[in-house]
Amino acid sequence: MAMWIHLMSVVLILVSASLSQTVLEEAKEYLDKYDKLAADIYYHSSEASWNYYTNITDETLKNMTDWSLKESEFANIEAKNASGFNLSQIQDQNITRLLKKVMDIGISAFSDTAKLRKISEIQAEMTSIYSTAEGCINATTCLPLEPDLTDIITNSRDYDELKAAWKGWRDASGKKMKQLYPQFVELLNEAITFEKKYKDMGEYYRSWYESETFENDVRHLFDELAPLYENLHAYVRRKLRTHYGEDKFPSTGHIPAHILGNMWAQQWNGIYDLVAPYPNKQSADITEAMIAKNYNVTYMYQVAEDFFKSIGLYEMPPLFWEKSMLVKPNGREVVCHASAWDFSNGRDFRIKQCTSVTEDQLLTVHHEMGHIEYFLAYADLPLLYRGGANPGFHEGVADIVTLSFQTPEHLNKIGLLDDVPGQNDTEGDINFLFRMALEKVAFLPFGYLIDQWRWSVFRGETKPERYNEKWWDLRCDFQGIYPPVERTNDDFDPGAKYHIPGGVPYIRYFVSFVAQFQWHKALCQVGNIPGPLHRCDIYNNIAAGARLNEMLKMGASRPWGEAMLKITNATDGETTKLSALPLLEYFDPLIKWLEKNNKENNEILGWDKKNCPNVLFLPVLSGSSIIKSMGFIIGAMLFLCSIVINNVNN
Numbered sequence: 001m002a003m004w005i006h007l008m009s010v011v012l013i014l015v016s017a018s019l020s021q022t023v024l025e026e027a028k029e030y031l032d033k034y035d036k037l038a039a040d041i042y043y044h045s046s047e048a049s050w051n052y053y054t055n056i057t058d059e060t061l062k063n064m065t066d067w068s069l070k071e072s073e074f075a076n077i078e079a080k081n082a083s084g085f086n087l088s089q090i091q092d093q094n095i096t097r098l099l100k101k102v103m104d105i106g107i108s109a110f111s112d113t114a115k116l117r118k119i120s121e122i123q124a125e126m127t128s129i130y131s132t133a134e135g136c137i138n139a140t141t142c143l144p145l146e147p148d149l150t151d152i153i154t155n156s157r158d159y160d161e162l163k164a165a166w167k168g169w170r171d172a173s174g175k176k177m178k179q180l181y182p183q184f185v186e187l188l189n190e191a192i193t194f195e196k197k198y199k200d201m202g203e204y205y206r207s208w209y210e211s212e213t214f215e216n217d218v219r220h221l222f223d224e225l226a227p228l229y230e231n232l233h234a235y236v237r238r239k240l241r242t243h244y245g246e247d248k249f250p251s252t253g254h255i256p257a258h259i260l261g262n263m264w265a266q267q268w269n270g271i272y273d274l275v276a277p278y279p280n281k282q283s284a285d286i287t288e289a290m291i292a293k294n295y296n297v298t299y300m301y302q303v304a305e306d307f308f309k310s311i312g313l314y315e316m317p318p319l320f321w322e323k324s325m326l327v328k329p330n331g332r333e334v335v336c337h338a339s340a341w342d343f344s345n346g347r348d349f350r351i352k353q354c355t356s357v358t359e360d361q362l363l364t365v366h367h368e369m370g371h372i373e374y375f376l377a378y379a380d381l382p383l384l385y386r387g388g389a390n391p392g393f394h395e396g397v398a399d400i401v402t403l404s405f406q407t408p409e410h411l412n413k414i415g416l417l418d419d420v421p422g423q424n425d426t427e428g429d430i431n432f433l434f435r436m437a438l439e440k441v442a443f444l445p446f447g448y449l450i451d452q453w454r455w456s457v458f459r460g461e462t463k464p465e466r467y468n469e470k471w472w473d474l475r476c477d478f479q480g481i482y483p484p485v486e487r488t489n490d491d492f493d494p495g496a497k498y499h500i501p502g503g504v505p506y507i508r509y510f511v512s513f514v515a516q517f518q519w520h521k522a523l524c525q526v527g528n529i530p531g532p533l534h535r536c537d538i539y540n541n542i543a544a545g546a547r548l549n550e551m552l553k554m555g556a557s558r559p560w561g562e563a564m565l566k567i568t569n570a571t572d573g574e575t576t577k578l579s580a581l582p583l584l585e586y587f588d589p590l591i592k593w594l595e596k597n598n599k600e601n602n603e604i605l606g607w608d609k610k611n612c613p614n615v616l617f618l619p620v621l622s623g624s625s626i627i628k629s630m631g632f633i634i635g636a637m638l639f640l641c642s643i644v645i646n647n648v649n650n
């Protein structure tokens, strides 16, 4: 009997093993087919989007929307097909990960295709408003964001001119899409909750980080970094007060949002000349040096490509040079906001950028090309794995060479800087670190708060009538800045930042600004590059490039903790997690300098988090509540009158 049972179980094991084997083979075959079909659809859909983004017309809009719907329809059918596989019968982790990705289709699962079309149309309309907007700086002059308004905000030192550009841009962009955004939110939430997998669109966006603790983790990182930001803020505020006058600075401690050299006050390197710690030791103006060296747009891309090649990464393929849009064309409307594109066929990768010859644009060229390097590194993986380990990784990779590229040593090497601060030149070193802080530290609260706003909106905690109020609560609270002209809920300032109308989640940039310092530290150690972290340049270092490439080649094939380990492996910062420590180590000499300087000048750190100047958010009364309040007021008045009359009568 026992022998029979034993025999039967052996037979059962063999049968189920061969069944699993068959299911596995079927799944592999299915995924191969999926890959080919998906690549074809994505290629056409990207091409249709490209045609719209580089030529905004009704026709290109319709074509893009049609393709976006075809893509959704395809995703939906395939998600159903993939769900036919019983995942518990498949032992191969890789295959189950791929099948899960086929099934995770976000809003495409929504069965109401008319509403999906509407989502796509609203997003395109908002992007078009943003991209074609011209902000008026006086009664007769209205200018586009790129290059004109950007040029004014970066280079003008005239308080009122800056104010006009700041307000003009918001009136022409965000305000004009105020009615559209609430519909967009409602439709996205309806679409994403259709499957009952996610509570709202924000939760879906956060799911890309494959971590239950993500929201808390970024909050902790932000808290660790906030003291550094407050020191930078206090120092910059003092310098700007001297330049623009005490009267422009309220007693709450906030800085006016329009004088920080950037339309959104997100990075402050544009005003380096006003706030440099040692102005007499000023490092050369890079934009000026670029012009002096006869830089043109093509050369800027060659300089970036040369950096990547020097560390053993990839050269731009022929189609990149043929098909990219590198300058703003005449005679048609385009989306100027820079972006990098993967057409999913392993050959076609493009950048779209209205490039002008400035330092900031040169950094953006490196950023966008960094994205293309990642695309190229994972081009041989299954399509479902062709993505960053998480969206923050894609951004971190995009930025990684900016840390090496901007070292005085490197700028000197490529002829953009004459004087390199020597070993004992503390002042020169602090000037350099300070410039990097204006770019990388000033960004942290901005990078953090954009999705705090968006998540709160998607959760329904912030209703449309308070969209702008919540926005300024966060801007005042986290960044310590205030609007230079009165804001009300009739304005819609979130819409004046590309990623809101564009529907691009933003926490990725916060993650990137933390992670890029972790990777920089790891690569400098792997490359055996001596000296302090902030002066390390990985240019020409094949070992550092190879380590980076190992991580890039993984794409999205494994949870991001493994990608983090791949790059930090066997270095001082070895980890599977995000860590703020390398950023703090990088800025350590500057942190000490800022703390000392702020103390010496009796500068009080921080700002009043309860009061934000210039924001006029009167209680919002809906139609019915106005009637209710009126009723209450009239009732109260009648009551008072009756008391008075009674008293008189008595």
Ligand code: BJ2
Pocket: 337, 338, 339, 340, 341, 364, 367, 368, 371, 394, 395, 398, 502, 504, 509
């Ligand atoms: C200038 C840069 C984005 C980027 C563009 C537009 C939105 C997504 C892409 C993606 C890349 C991908 C940008 C740079 C740092 C801060 C932020 C800002 N443009 N995108 N296709 N930046 O990230 O390159 O190109 O992952 O495939 O917006 O606020 O300026």
Ligand code: ZN
Pocket: 367, 371, 394, 395, 398
């Ligand atoms: Zn990017």
